[in-house]
Amino acid sequence: MNKIIEVKHLKKNYGDKEVLKDINAVIEKGKVITVIGPSGSGKSTFLRCLNLLEKPTSGQVTFEGTELTDLTEEELDQLRQKMGMVFQSFNLFPNMSVIENVKLVPMKVKGMSDQEAGDLAHELLAKVGLDDFADHSPASLSGGQQQRVAIARALAMQPDMMLFDEPTSALDPEMVGEVLKTMQDLAQTGMTMVVVTHEMGFARKVADEVWFMADGYLLEQGSPDQVFDHPQSDRAKDFLAKILEA
Amino acid sequence: MKKIKKSGKLVVGMSADYPPLEFTKNVNGKNKYVGVDVELAKQIAKDLGVKLEIKNMDFDSLLVALETGKIDMIISGMTPTAERKKSIDFSKIYYAEKSDYFVISKTNKAKYTSTASFKGKTVGAQTGSLQYTSLKKNAAKSGIKVKGLAKISNLLMALKSGKVDAVLLGELNAKTYATNDTSLSLVKSSLSQAQMGNAVGVAKGQGDLVKAINKTINDCQKQDLFNKKYIPAAAKAMKQASSKTNNSMSKYASYFATGLGYTMIITICSITIGLALGVIFALMRLSKNKLLHAIAVCYIEFLRGTPQMVQIMFVYFGVGMLIKNMPALAAGIIAIGLNSGAYVAEDIRSGINSVAKGQTEAARSLGLSQAKTYRYVVFPQALKNIWPALGNEFITLTKDSSLVSVIGVGELMYETGLVQTATYRGVMPLFITMCIYFVVTFILTRLLNYFERRMNLTSSRA
Numbered sequence: 001m002n003k004i005i006e007v008k009h010l011k012k013n014y015g016d017k018e019v020l021k022d023i024n025a026v027i028e029k030g031k032v033i034t035v036i037g038p039s040g041s042g043k044s045t046f047l048r049c050l051n052l053l054e055k056p057t058s059g060q061v062t063f064e065g066t067e068l069t070d071l072t073e074e075e076l077d078q079l080r081q082k083m084g085m086v087f088q089s090f091n092l093f094p095n096m097s098v099i100e101n102v103k104l105v106p107m108k109v110k111g112m113s114d115q116e117a118g119d120l121a122h123e124l125l126a127k128v129g130l131d132d133f134a135d136h137s138p139a140s141l142s143g144g145q146q147q148r149v150a151i152a153r154a155l156a157m158q159p160d161m162m163l164f165d166e167p168t169s170a171l172d173p174e175m176v177g178e179v180l181k182t183m184q185d186l187a188q189t190g191m192t193m194v195v196v197t198h199e200m201g202f203a204r205k206v207a208d209e210v211w212f213m214a215d216g217y218l219l220e221q222g223s224p225d226q227v228f229d230h231p232q233s234d235r236a237k238d239f240l241a242k243i244l245e246a
Numbered sequence: 247m248k249k250i251k252k253s254g255k256l257v258v259g260m261s262a263d264y265p266p267l268e269f270t271k272n273v274n275g276k277n278k279y280v281g282v283d284v285e286l287a288k289q290i291a292k293d294l295g296v297k298l299e300i301k302n303m304d305f306d307s308l309l310v311a312l313e314t315g316k317i318d319m320i321i322s323g324m325t326p327t328a329e330r331k332k333s334i335d336f337s338k339i340y341y342a343e344k345s346d347y348f349v350i351s352k353t354n355k356a357k358y359t360s361t362a363s364f365k366g367k368t369v370g371a372q373t374g375s376l377q378y379t380s381l382k383k384n385a386a387k388s389g390i391k392v393k394g395l396a397k398i399s400n401l402l403m404a405l406k407s408g409k410v411d412a413v414l415l416g417e418l419n420a421k422t423y424a425t426n427d428t429s430l431s432l433v434k435s436s437l438s439q440a441q442m443g444n445a446v447g448v449a450k451g452q453g454d455l456v457k458a459i460n461k462t463i464n465d466c467q468k469q470d471l472f473n474k475k476y477i478p479a480a481a482k483a484m485k486q487a488s489s490k491t492n493n494s495m496s497k498y499a500s501y502f503a504t505g506l507g508y509t510m511i512i513t514i515c516s517i518t519i520g521l522a523l524g525v526i527f528a529l530m531r532l533s534k535n536k537l538l539h540a541i542a543v544c545y546i547e548f549l550r551g552t553p554q555m556v557q558i559m560f561v562y563f564g565v566g567m568l569i570k571n572m573p574a575l576a577a578g579i580i581a582i583g584l585n586s587g588a589y590v591a592e593d594i595r596s597g598i599n600s601v602a603k604g605q606t607e608a609a610r611s612l613g614l615s616q617a618k619t620y621r622y623v624v625f626p627q628a629l630k631n632i633w634p635a636l637g638n639e640f641i642t643l644t645k646d647s648s649l650v651s652v653i654g655v656g657e658l659m660y661e662t663g664l665v666q667t668a669t670y671r672g673v674m675p676l677f678i679t680m681c682i683y684f685v686v687t688f689i690l691t692r693l694l695n696y697f698e699r700r701m702n703l704t705s706s707r708a
């Protein structure tokens with residue numbers, strides 16, 4: 001068993017509000033985890049605590065053997081390179097072209113030459129099927145295309161794992177498929193992935209493990225079949241009944 | 247006195263809009279100070295064996311300028327009142343007037359015949375002058391409403407446009423203005439007590455200097471130089487200054503040109519200072535460090551919450567006490583630069599805040615450091631919002647640079663004042679100045695728009 005992330009007694013408060021209450025979990029290398037649960041249950045917050053975009057109030061997050069919660073900002077910058085993140089709202093840099101979005105960080109952080117970064121970017125854009133759009137501005141792309149560029153941009157840092165925060169929630173329905181397909185392809189390459197999603201079909205089909213969160217607790221962890229077909233907690237039963245009905 | 251001898255230069259302060267005592271004359275496009283007081287100043291400098299330098303400023307600013315060492319003495323038709331004696335010393339009286347006069351429009355000659363007829367009327371006087379004080383003091387008794395303005399030329403304009411019903415001036419002034427302008431008429435005032443006359447003001451504790459000045463005054467009075475030489479000379483200069491040919495604006499083009507030059511220098515230097523300070527204070531205000539943040543907030547709020555005019559005078563007089571011999575131009579540039587720094591800081595901060603939070607998060611999640619995130623992601627996007635705001639700031643600053651005329655910097659507004667007093671024309675110089683400001687800001691606006699468009703083009707290519 002080769003764990004890439006271990007979370008122990010993770011808590012996160014915003015002011016008086018306890019958003020995460022004692023989360024314990026292990027993620028193994030190469031596994032795809034999908035995180036489901038009602039909105040407001042703390043899924044995004046949990047994901048953002050994994051790469052410390054949010055500082056946990058207490059508890060530990062260990063990534064590849066390094067405890068993250070007491071690292072300096074500089075050390076964190078190093079480690080974040082190994083954890084790509086894709087956001088609900090894409091967050092492409094609107095003042096740069098598609099390829100510049102992908103090239104920027106490899107050049108500025110890894111010190112790649114323009115040529116090297118360009119080759120890498122073209123390769124990744126080809127992988128997500130968008131090399132033809134390299135010189136377009138992000139605003140001229142559809143939502144689905146933008147999200148695929150965002151995935152390519154995250155992959156350009158050659159991360160060891162990828163975090164996805166509701167990557168398809170902001171998309172028109174007809175574009176969800178292309179993004180999920182890209183993610184599925186990525187999963188097939190053996191990438192470790194944590195995906196917060198409302199796409200139950202995808203959650204079930206692609207995941208090695210499904211986690212169910214409610215009220216700041218990680219209530220269920222198990223194989224897709226276990227969680228979807230034999231949920232233990234009432235919260236999960238409720239949630240799944242409502243979701244699958246709709 | 248030692249200081250004067252050592253520097254070989256006597257700096258005399260005056261408010262050169264007070265003919266025939268002190269005023270300006272255009273000699274081949276150059277500004278020259280002339281008048282009775284100027285003659286006296288020349289004599290004093292000669293007797294001290296030093297060169298004379300005249301600093302022209304508002305009458306109100308003279309005392310502070312003397313106290314802060316900006317000038318060595320005041321010769322500006324100043325009366326040694328008990329009030330003034332508290333803060334500075336005076337020489338003996340060198341010239342005394344007998345009475346004050348109400349200057350009125352000739353058409354009202356029948357209406358106003360004595361002091362009593364001004365009851366319920368508005369009378370103007372030069373702020374800080376003896377006439378102003380006497381009006382104020384007697385306001386209740388005489389029933390006269392007082393309006394104070396800094397310059398006689400503006401007072402006479404107010405008279406002509408009906409803003410005031412009369413202007414109270416000292417004898418010399420009243421008579422010379424009435425001689426020069428036949429539409430004016432005089433009514434003797436019974437308000438003022440016997441005139442004390444004018445004396446030279448020096449900073450406290452300079453007995454040797456006062457003695458030297460008194461000696462010069464005695465010599466002059468013995469030879470009756472005032473009546474024989476100085477006053478006729480002044481009258482002649484006045485006549486020349488007010489003659490029709492000398493009144494045409496084209497003769498004063500060089501004044502406006504000099505003024506515009508200084509206005510541009512002030513604008514460019516202070517916007518540079520403002521930009522540098524603005525970036526620093528914006529970053530400080532956005533910083534997580536509580537102390538830096540607090541300093542920046544205090545600075546920005548304080549400078550935005552106090553009048554710029556006060557700031558300019560504070561820098562010139564207040565800070566000038568610490569740094570001796572700070573030229574008014576430098577003080578003006580610093581004051582305006584400091585002020586604009588506060589506004590630029592806010593422009594930059596709101597520009598940065600307008601960049602979506604997701605941009606920073608995306609950049610940080612990729613491993614870009616905070617500094618690099620600012621540099622490559624946030625700042626280029628913020629610039630698009632900051633640029634128009636900065637453009638506005640630039641234009642505001644061009645206009646606000648006119649405020650430094652209060653400390654006697656020879657920029658456009660100040661030169662306009664000179665032209666006004668030299669030509670006895672109030673409105674025309676102002677109109678020309680307005681046009682100049684407008685042309686400058688109009689060109690600036692076009693230029694800034696052009697760059698703004700170019701920037702939008704480069705960042706939105708498809």
Ligand SMILES: Nc1ncnc2c1ncn2[C@@H]1O[C@H](COP(=O)(O)OP(=O)(O)O)[C@@H](O)[C@H]1O
Pocket residue numbers: 014019037038039040041042043044045046
């Ligand atoms: N920056 C924040 N400040 C205060 N409260 C927050 C912040 N971010 C999230 N929350 C609150 O934390 C709770 C969990 O949010 P989130 O993690 O986004 O849930 P989910 O992703 O499951 O919908 C919500 O009630 C939300 O209002």
